[in-house]
Amino acid sequence: MKKLMTAAAVMAMFAAPAFAAGDAEAGKAKSAVCAACHGADGISTMDIYPNLAGQKAAYLVSQLKAFKAGERNNPIMAPMAMPLSDQDMEDLAAYYAGL
């Protein structure tokens, strides 16, 4: 019984996580629209917009979700986040976190 539980625990570790990991290459392709304000390399072109390069991936995902849900109010970011799927957000976050 103990072995069975261990096996089940090991299998659970390899099961799909609660959210899919981001794909930085896919994120790069999706980042074109972000570049206007956040810079082609994730370094913002204006002092009022945040740099995204090297930012924590989980933080980036949480903020994109907050913009989409209207929990973080921002008239520029709300329509940007609206069409993004969870996977899009993970991909973008993986891309910017890796810069």
Place this chain on the structure above:
Amino acid sequence: MKKLMTAAAVMAMFAAPAFAAGDAEAGKAKSAVCAACHGADGISTMDIYPNLAGQKAAYLVSQLKAFKAGERNNPIMAPMAMPLSDQDMEDLAAYYAGL
């Protein structure tokens, strides 16, 4: 008349700006409480908290003001921002932007 206007324009350029510039050294002294989540060097200790090192100063100030005003809702940051003066915010922003 043209010379007078030019002189006035030049004087206006040297007048006090709309907000005081931040003092990074003063900001460093005020940053101790921030370090628990955002890291001693502005690199966050946890993936859910943002890095602040190298972030745009004006963006940092705008977000601290938004937390204080309740325009950006965050149960952790609201009480952190509440006691900060505009000068404190400028100092902290100057410190983190320079890391």
